[in-house]
Amino acid sequence: MAQDAPGAVGARLSPKLDEASLIRAVQRGDQDAFEQLVRAYDQSVLRLAVNLLRSQEDARDVFQEAFLRVFRSIDSFRFDCSFHTWLYRIVTNICLDYLRKRKVRKEEPAVVDTPEGPLDRMNDFEEEAAHANPERNLWNVQIGQRIEGALGGLTPRERMVFELRHYQGLRLRNIGEILGTSEEAAKNCLFRATQKMRAVLGDFQ
Amino acid sequence: MNCESVTKFIPLYFYGELPPEDEDSLEQHLDTCAACARQAESQRALSAALDRRAMQPSAALLAKCRHDLMRAVYREEAPVRRADFSPRGALAPHLGRFAAWLPSLGPWRMPLGASALLALGFITARLTAPGAAGPFSLASLTPENVISSVRSVQPAREGSRPGEVQIVLDETRRRVISGQLNDSNIQRLMLAAAHDENNPGVRWESVDLLKSHSDSSPVRELLLNRVAEDPNPGVRLKALDGLKTYTGDPEVRKVLAQVLTHDDNPGVRIAAVDALTAHAGDDMVGFLQGVVEKEDNTYVRRRCVKALQDMNASVGTF
Numbered sequence: 001m002a003q004d005a006p007g008a009v010g011a012r013l014s015p016k017l018d019e020a021s022l023i024r025a026v027q028r029g030d031q032d033a034f035e036q037l038v039r040a041y042d043q044s045v046l047r048l049a050v051n052l053l054r055s056q057e058d059a060r061d062v063f064q065e066a067f068l069r070v071f072r073s074i075d076s077f078r079f080d081c082s083f084h085t086w087l088y089r090i091v092t093n094i095c096l097d098y099l100r101k102r103k104v105r106k107e108e109p110a111v112v113d114t115p116e117g118p119l120d121r122m123n124d125f126e127e128e129a130a131h132a133n134p135e136r137n138l139w140n141v142q143i144g145q146r147i148e149g150a151l152g153g154l155t156p157r158e159r160m161v162f163e164l165r166h167y168q169g170l171r172l173r174n175i176g177e178i179l180g181t182s183e184e185a186a187k188n189c190l191f192r193a194t195q196k197m198r199a200v201l202g203d204f205q
Numbered sequence: 206m207n208c209e210s211v212t213k214f215i216p217l218y219f220y221g222e223l224p225p226e227d228e229d230s231l232e233q234h235l236d237t238c239a240a241c242a243r244q245a246e247s248q249r250a251l252s253a254a255l256d257r258r259a260m261q262p263s264a265a266l267l268a269k270c271r272h273d274l275m276r277a278v279y280r281e282e283a284p285v286r287r288a289d290f291s292p293r294g295a296l297a298p299h300l301g302r303f304a305a306w307l308p309s310l311g312p313w314r315m316p317l318g319a320s321a322l323l324a325l326g327f328i329t330a331r332l333t334a335p336g337a338a339g340p341f342s343l344a345s346l347t348p349e350n351v352i353s354s355v356r357s358v359q360p361a362r363e364g365s366r367p368g369e370v371q372i373v374l375d376e377t378r379r380r381v382i383s384g385q386l387n388d389s390n391i392q393r394l395m396l397a398a399a400h401d402e403n404n405p406g407v408r409w410e411s412v413d414l415l416k417s418h419s420d421s422s423p424v425r426e427l428l429l430n431r432v433a434e435d436p437n438p439g440v441r442l443k444a445l446d447g448l449k450t451y452t453g454d455p456e457v458r459k460v461l462a463q464v465l466t467h468d469d470n471p472g473v474r475i476a477a478v479d480a481l482t483a484h485a486g487d488d489m490v491g492f493l494q495g496v497v498e499k500e501d502n503t504y505v506r507r508r509c510v511k512a513l514q515d516m517n518a519s520v521g522t523f
Contacts, residue, residue: 032503035275046262046270056266063270064277071278147258165220166252167259172222187217194216198247201254 023083026074034074038067041084044168045091052095052163054148062098066091081177088178092160099156150200158193161186206230211241215248272479275504279472280438353377386418396427405437412440416447425451429460438470445476453484462492471502478505482512490518 019040025033045066049059069090077086151159160179164170170178176186206214206227211234217223218231235242359371384391392415399411412431418424424447431444445464451457458481465477478496481489493509497520500506510520 031278034278035503038271038274042271042274043262043267046267047260050260050262050266054260059262060266060270060273064274067274068277143254144258147254166255172217172220187222190220190222191213191216194248194251198251201251 019083020079023074023077023079027077034071037070037083041087042067045087048091048163048168049095051167052159053098058098062091062094065094069094085174085177088164089180092164092178096156096160099159146201147197150197153196153200154193158189158196161189162193162197165190206234208234208238208241211235211238212244215241215245218245219248219252276472276475279470279475279502279504386414387421392418392421392423396423399427399431405435405440408435408437408440409443412443412447416443419447419450425457429457432464433460438468438473441468441470441473442476445473445480449480449483452480458484465496465505466499471505474500474502474505475508478508478512482508482515485512485516487516487518490516494518494520 019037022033022037022040026037042063046059046063049062050056053059053062066087070087077083151162154162157179161172161175164175164178165172172186172190173183176183179186211231214223214227214231218228223231235245353374353376356373356375359373382391382394386392386395395411395415398407399415401407401411408431412428415424416428419428428444428447432441432448435441435444441464445461448457448461452461461477461481465474465481468474468477482493490513493513497506497509497513500509513520
C-alpha cells in the first residue's frame with residue numbers, strides 16, 4: 001500500500017530553527033530569514049509546479065509569483081494555520097489559475113510530434129525513475145501520451161487534489177484545508193480523479 | 206462491505222486514507238471477490254505508471270528559480286527615486302496614487318513608470334489653469350505635432366492697447382525619425398537619448414535597444430558608462446545585461462568590479478557578481494575574498510562565497 005512520501009513536502013529547516021521565530025523575523029524585514037524560509041519550502045513548491053504544469057517556464061513563473069506573494073503579504077500571516085498550509089494556499093491558487101487558463105486555451109501536450117519524431121518536452125527535467133534506462137524514452141512516448149491525456153481529462157481541482165495526494169504525499173485533510181474545502185470533498189475529488197483515469201487507462205497494467 | 210463501497214474505497218485504501226476498521230473490511234472483501242481484487246490491481250498499476258511520470262526539478266532549475274526570486278525581492282526593496290518627478294496641479298492626487306503603485310513594479314519597470322509620470326507631470330503643468338474653471342487646453346490652439354507650454358505672461362506695455370497682454374510660448378515640435386539601429390545617425394541619436402538625464406524611461410529604452418549592438422565600440426562605451434554612472438538602477442541593470450557577452454574583456458571586468466564594490470543597489474551588485482564570475486579566474490580570488498569580507502548583503506556575499514568555492518579557493522583571508 002502506498003504511504004505518504006516521507007519528506008516529500010514541508011519544511012527542510014534545521015530542527016534547531018524555530019519556524020515561528022523565522023517568520024517573525026521575516027515580518028520584521030529580515031531578508032536573510034526570508035531566504036531561509038524560502039529554502040525550507042522551495043523544493044517542494046517547485047516540484048509541485050513542475051509535476052502539475054509540466055512546463056519549466058510555467059513552473060518558474062509559479063515559483064517566483066508564489067514566493068513574491070509570500071514576501072509581500074507575510075505581514076498578514078497571523079499563525080492561525082501552519083505556514084505550510086498558508087504557503088500552499090498561495091501556490092495552489094496560482095497553479096489552479098494556470099490550469100484553468102490552459103483548459104480555456106486547450107492544454108499543450110507533453111509529448112509533441114516533430115519532423116525528427118516524437119519529442120518529450122519534459123526531457124529537461126531530472127526524473128525520479130532512472131533516466132539512464134534506455135527503455136525510458138520509449139515509455140515516455142507510448143505511455144506518457146496516454147497518461148497525459150488521462151490527466152488532461154481531469155478538472156483543475158481534481159488534478160490538484162490528485163497531485164497533492166499522489167506526488168506530494170499530503171493527507172486529504174491537509175489538502176482540504178489548503179483548498180478551502182472539507183476532507184470529505186477532497187476524498188470525493190480524489191475518487192473522481194482516479195475513476196476518470198482508470199476509465200481512460202482501463203487496460204493499462 | 207459490498208462491491209459498490211469497495212469501488213469507492215479502493216483509491217482511499219491505496220493512499221492509506223481509510224480508517225483501520227474500513228481497511229480491514231476492505232481487505233477481507235478483496236480476499237473473497239475477484240472482481241474487486243482486479244480493481245485494486247488496476248489501481249496499483251495506475252499508481253505505478255504515474256510514479257514513473259514523477260518529475261524532480263533539476264538542481265539547475267531550482268538554482269535559477271532561487272536566483273530569479275532573490276533578484277526580484279531585491280528589486281522590490283530597492284528605493285524608488287522619487288526626485289525624478291514632482292506632481293503638481295489638478296492631477297497631483299492621481300499621480301500620488303500612481304506613485305504608490307510604483308514600488309510593486311520594481312526598478313525594472315520603474316523607468317517606464319517614471320517616464321509616464323514625467324509625461325503626466327508635463328501635461329499637468331501645461332493644461333492646468335488656475336481657478337475653478339478647470340483645465341484649459343493649449344493643445345487645441347496648436348498643431349498636433351507641437352507641444353506648447355507657457356513661458357511667461359507679460360502685462361500690457363506702454364503704447365499698446367488697453368487690456369493687451371503678451372504671452373510667450375515655448376513650443377516643441379515633435380518629429381518622428383525611423384531607421385535601422387546600425388545606421389550611424391540613428392545610433393548617434395540613440396546614444397544621446399541614453400544620456401537624457403531628465404528621462405530615465407528614455408534612457409532605459411535606449412539602452413535596451415542598443416544593447417543588441419554591443420559589438421559597436423560607441424555602444425559598448427555607452428553601456429560601460431551607464432552601468433557605472435546612471436542614477437537609475439533599472440538602467441544600470443539593463444546596461445549590465447548588454448555587457449554579458451564581454452565579461453572576459455579586462456576593461457569591462459574593471460568596471461564590473463567597481464560596480465560590485467560601489468553600487469548602492471544589491472540587485473545591481475548581484476548582477477555584477479554573476480557577470481564577473483562567469484569568467485572566474487584565479488586572479489579574482491583575492492578580490493572576491495575582499496568583497497565577502499566587506500559586503501553587507503547576505504545574498505551578494507553568498508554569491509561570492511559560491512564563486513570562491515567553485516574555484517576551490519578559501520572564502521576567508523588569512
